[in-house]
Amino acid sequence: MSGFPPAQIIPPQVLLGAYAQGVFPMADQGELTWFSPLMRGVIPLDGGFHIPHGLRRVLKQQPFEVKWNTDFRGTMQGCAARDRTWIDGTILESYCLLHRLGYAHSVECHDAEGLQGGLYGVALGKCFFGESMFSRKTDASKIALVGLVEELRARGFLLLDTQWLTDHLRRFGGEEVPRDEYQRRLKIALGDQGTSFHPPVLGPGV
Template sequence: MQLTPDLLLHAYSIGAFPMAEGRDDPEIFWVDPKLRGILPLDGFHISKSLARIIRKETYQITINQDFLGVVAGCSDRDETWINAEITARYHDLFQLGYAHSVEVWDNEQLIGGVYGVSLGGAFFGESMFSRRSNASKIALAYLIDRLNRAGFLLCDTQFLTTHLASLGGVEIPRAEYKNMLRKALSRQADFTAPPLARAQDVLQRRTQIS
């Protein structure tokens, strides 16, 4: 079965997502885990140390400015499920307005980021990366702030890692996830609508929600 943007969007709408065994493996398989990782939009945890880093603003944040750069950063590791086909199809989704990225820069150097797919009021986080300490955490903080301001109901992380758990991520059963997904898909949200956030506003809104 050929991987197409329409097939990808349909898969996300029913709770499945594609992976490859490795960067050089051309085969794609579909995953629908029994336990699903999510980042509750009202439960994202910013530690005191991360808050200090965000407050200093020794970085620059952009939205959708280097989507392929973020995907490349996410796949630049010894083991990855992102092959050439997945990169190409997600770039198609980006060009169609369904895939998005948050970039973290040190001047002109891309040091971290996160990318994913938006559909209705659901955001499906695909992957993130850091080339500097805490860069992916900074990207996630700005992502969650944007999702809240844009009216999203769900941030799917596919699986729960120790890293995500430290930020408030939780694991829920498949049936519960599907219920959340149905509700989120009935909501209209626009990832690109909110203006770029200032660091102090990201932290203040997080405090108000927590």
């Protein structure tokens, strides 16, 4: 995707404070709106995650190399490259800043022709807030999701937030929980963060 127009930056502490309260931003035609859905999408990390049989066969073929944080901006731009997007210049630059500070991460699928898909999100405490995903080649975003879940499990994460539940995520075991139940899980996953946030360790080899 080509460049965005000049953008404001959402201060990192504002973004992180919002996530700690279960709130996230989206942009629509230049207007920034904050959301806290009544029903929240989550993917279980305690055994409820399901890899469809067809994807299991694809994973054995290893069509992509899964990397972390090698092209965060490119991953966001891939997610934004659609007819209608909620990722504008403000969102892009704000999350790229969070990435530089160690809070936002990308999981990327690469092949000999470059970046073919992936996802990005924000990590805080033992919670990963999934933001968006994209594919240029078949199954790239799905394979990135599998890589994310494997890493979160290895790091002892407790909550994988998908914001809203889609049919695509439901096939992986995604479920909806009421806002009060989500807030309960979020509080546990954040632990004693308060307002003094520290970026969690995340990413293979880190």
